[in-house]
Amino acid sequence: MDAIDEVIEQATSNVATILREKMEFDDCYLAYLVDPTGIGIGLIQHKNNK
Numbered sequence: 001m002d003a004i005d006e007v008i009e010q011a012t013s014n015v016a017t018i019l020r021e022k023m024e025f026d027d028c029y030l031a032y033l034v035d036p037t038g039i040g041i042g043l044i045q046h047k048n049n050k
Contacts, residue, residue: 018032
């Protein structure tokens with residue numbers, strides 16, 4: 001499991017709502033959530049370049 005998945009799981013268990021599921025790009029993962037007060041949260045996790 002990626003770190004971004006763990007953060008999404010923690011946030012949703014604390015009443016955040018997923019606006020945009022985790023998306024995969026060439027060099028990163030990106031997801032958008034909103035907290036219970038309506039504040040938007042953008043999460044990004046860079047992939048390890050090998």
